[in-house]
Amino acid sequence: MTYTLIVEQLLNGLQFGLMLFLIAAGLTLVFGIMDIMNLAHGSLYMAGAYVAAETMQRTGSFAAAVLVAALATGAVGALLELVLIRRLAVRDHLAQVLGTFAVILIANDLVKMIWGPAPVMLNLPAALSGPVRLLPDLMYPAYRLLIIALGLAVAAGLYLFVTRTRAGVLVRAGASNRQMATLMGVRVPLLFLGVFSLGAALAALAGALLGPVTAVQVGMGEEILILVLVCIVIGGIGSIRGAFAGALLVGMVDTAGRAFLPALLRGFFPPDVASSVGPTLAAISIYVLMAGILVFRPSGLFPARG
Amino acid sequence: MDRRSLYWTLLLLLALVAFPLVAPLFELDFYVSFVRRILIYALAATSLNLVLGYGGMVALGHAAFIGAGAYAVGMLGMGGVTSGLVAWPLAMLLAGALALVTGAISLRTRGVYFIMITLAFAQMVYYVFISLRQYGGEDGLNLAGYSMLPGLDLADDRSFYYLVLALFVLFSWLFNRLVASRFGTALQGIRENAGRMEALGYPVYRIKLVAFTLSGAAAGLAGALLANHNLFVSPSLMHWTQSANLLIMVLVGGIGLRYGGVAGAAVMLTLEEILRLWTEYWHLPLGLLLLAVVFGAPRGLAGLLGPLFGGRREGAEPPGAPMAAAHPADPAPSSTRNAP
Numbered sequence: 001m002t003y004t005l006i007v008e009q010l011l012n013g014l015q016f017g018l019m020l021f022l023i024a025a026g027l028t029l030v031f032g033i034m035d036i037m038n039l040a041h042g043s044l045y046m047a048g049a050y051v052a053a054e055t056m057q058r059t060g061s062f063a064a065a066v067l068v069a070a071l072a073t074g075a076v077g078a079l080l081e082l083v084l085i086r087r088l089a090v091r092d093h094l095a096q097v098l099g100t101f102a103v104i105l106i107a108n109d110l111v112k113m114i115w116g117p118a119p120v121m122l123n124l125p126a127a128l129s130g131p132v133r134l135l136p137d138l139m140y141p142a143y144r145l146l147i148i149a150l151g152l153a154v155a156a157g158l159y160l161f162v163t164r165t166r167a168g169v170l171v172r173a174g175a176s177n178r179q180m181a182t183l184m185g186v187r188v189p190l191l192f193l194g195v196f197s198l199g200a201a202l203a204a205l206a207g208a209l210l211g212p213v214t215a216v217q218v219g220m221g222e223e224i225l226i227l228v229l230v231c232i233v234i235g236g237i238g239s240i241r242g243a244f245a246g247a248l249l250v251g252m253v254d255t256a257g258r259a260f261l262p263a264l265l266r267g268f269f270p271p272d273v274a275s276s277v278g279p280t281l282a283a284i285s286i287y288v289l290m291a292g293i294l295v296f297r298p299s300g301l302f303p304a305r306g
Numbered sequence: 307m308d309r310r311s312l313y314w315t316l317l318l319l320l321a322l323v324a325f326p327l328v329a330p331l332f333e334l335d336f337y338v339s340f341v342r343r344i345l346i347y348a349l350a351a352t353s354l355n356l357v358l359g360y361g362g363m364v365a366l367g368h369a370a371f372i373g374a375g376a377y378a379v380g381m382l383g384m385g386g387v388t389s390g391l392v393a394w395p396l397a398m399l400l401a402g403a404l405a406l407v408t409g410a411i412s413l414r415t416r417g418v419y420f421i422m423i424t425l426a427f428a429q430m431v432y433y434v435f436i437s438l439r440q441y442g443g444e445d446g447l448n449l450a451g452y453s454m455l456p457g458l459d460l461a462d463d464r465s466f467y468y469l470v471l472a473l474f475v476l477f478s479w480l481f482n483r484l485v486a487s488r489f490g491t492a493l494q495g496i497r498e499n500a501g502r503m504e505a506l507g508y509p510v511y512r513i514k515l516v517a518f519t520l521s522g523a524a525a526g527l528a529g530a531l532l533a534n535h536n537l538f539v540s541p542s543l544m545h546w547t548q549s550a551n552l553l554i555m556v557l558v559g560g561i562g563l564r565y566g567g568v569a570g571a572a573v574m575l576t577l578e579e580i581l582r583l584w585t586e587y588w589h590l591p592l593g594l595l596l597l598a599v600v601f602g603a604p605r606g607l608a609g610l611l612g613p614l615f616g617g618r619r620e621g622a623e624p625p626g627a628p629m630a631a632a633h634p635a636d637p638a639p640s641s642t643r644n645a646p
Binding site: 031037039084087088091093094095097098099101102103104105106108109110112113222226229230233237276279280283284287288290291294295298299300 | 364366411414415416417418419421422423425426427429430433434436437439546547550553554557558561587588589590592593594596597599600601604
């Protein structure tokens with residue numbers, strides 16, 4: 001095992017973790033501020049990927065595709081909040097699970113009606129399709145570097161927004177004590193709308209950016225949703241800092257587990273055992289991580305509420 | 307059980323017994339196996355209703371117990387153990403043991419964290435079975451044949467139907483006895499106010515864990531039946547959307563109502579079947595219907611039809627059932643509770 005392989009896998013883990021964070025940030029805020037269990041967040045991620053693929057095909061510009069995906073899905077999110085989420089906010093978690101699961105069913109069929117059941121291609125922009133020499137003997141795909149840079153930029157922007165702006169203060173106030181924020185005169189409905197729409201746009205951004213790396217297909221939202229839920233539960237629901245830590249942890253553990261566990265086990269067990277146990281352990285590693293963290297810290301690593 | 311609800315139950319039972327005899331007359335043979343599937347899912351949904359509706363534990367990982375039961379039958383079958391008398395109890399034992407272990411850890415957490423940790427354990431089980439390549443891995447496992455039972459040939463659609471019906475009736479009876487027992491009352495007390503029950507000296511954690519384990523074992527039996535029904539088991543039985551489906555059956559049917567799980571399974575599977583005939587895009591109308599249930603019938607369909615069946619439904623006091631908790635001012639259901 002050489003250091004280049006380790007560096008490469010660390011970068012992969014960072015890239016995956018940052019994308020998870022983009023989706024998790026919106027979800028954890030919606031959870032924390034609106035107290036809504038939103039299973040449909042994955043559908044917004046899917047919508048972003050599909051809109052990006054469509055825009056890419058029409059305009060040929062990847063930048064336009066990403067931008068349009070984020071804006072359009074942000075608008076869809078705002079509409080969803082006005083029509084449905086607002087009414088679910090006054091209900092309990094079970095009603096929210098049912099209502100937002102209904103949105104998943106509807107969204108999946110709408111996407112199938114518009115784009116068909118087959119996966120859609122979202123091509124890499126030509127300028128970014130090649131590798132870059134990072135270290136003398138380490139080549140890394142340029143596109144993945146771009147994702148890492150964009151992910152870090154958005155995370156930094158979000159951090160500045162939450163900690164340095166007036167709107168960010170309201171968001172934090174809503175997350176730590178919604179009722180108190182209402183009583184202090186925060187216009188909560190507007191805050192809800194803004195937060196939900198922002199979360200939708202961020203999820204779509206992740207969908208558009210991950211589109212060329214993974215498959216753009218119906219059902220992609222449900223797969224990522226579970227991973228993202230794991231991230232925000234590990235971090236502590238409602239905490240952006242927690243979502244960031246959780247997402248990076250999940251991204252790193254998942255990537256490292258897949259890359260190194262089988263090889264590691266081969267050092268201790270016979271090859272046939274290692275080759276069958278390794279992938280299993282890698283696949284369940286993040287769930288073990290989450291269960292372990294919840295046993296010792298039942299409200300996650302960075303609980304938003306005291 | 308009061309007289310009116312007894313009549314309705316007997317009528318329904320009669321219809322279920324008569325169905326396979328009448329079906330061939332109307333060329334509805336296919337639907338014998340369809341109703342059998344509904345009964346199996348009704349069993350699974352009822353088991354979830356015990357923890358969800360009566361225990362107030364929102365578990366999003368019940369598909370793992372169904373899957374464990376199904377795989378127990380499949381794997382034992384591969385190993386040459388085809389007797390249902392051995393395999394089915396073992397399936398329940400395996401699912402129950404799984405529920406005991408995961409429940410013991412999960413029940414330390416509350417609220418959304420409980421939802422998530424049950425989901426996490428179900429995902430672990432899901433991935434473990436995906437990686438078991440000797441048992442088919444992701445593609446699943448075909449059963450060589452039905453489980454062998456003395457005096458019964460499950461290959462005969464009708465015999466299998468009656469066996470499922472008998473098991474379903476037996477378990478519904480046990481379920482009704484359980485929720486009306488001292489244990490069941492304590493469980494509902496914990497749902498209402500765990501702190502107070504703790505102060506009264508009830509072993510809250512242990513009661514919840516026992517309910518969770520029993521529920522898992524019953525789901526395991528449903529899994530064993532499902533494996534025979536499909537003659538096929540695969541990890542997709544344990545995908546998290548299956549757990550969500552089961553949760554939705556209970557919610558649609560009526561959470562914490564005796565026949566909520568049954569009503570939900572029947573309505574959801576029938577709707578799915580009808581919509582599938584009608585359009586390729588059957589998820590969309592199903593989603594719209596779910597939204598209609600969320601906003602139109604917050605206590606589920608059994609709650610909506612409750613007055614029709616009359617009778618006391620001890621799990622359904624308005625301020626108690628979690629679904630109804632958001633409407634403490636809704637007086638309608640309580641007025642029907644003491645109807646003759």
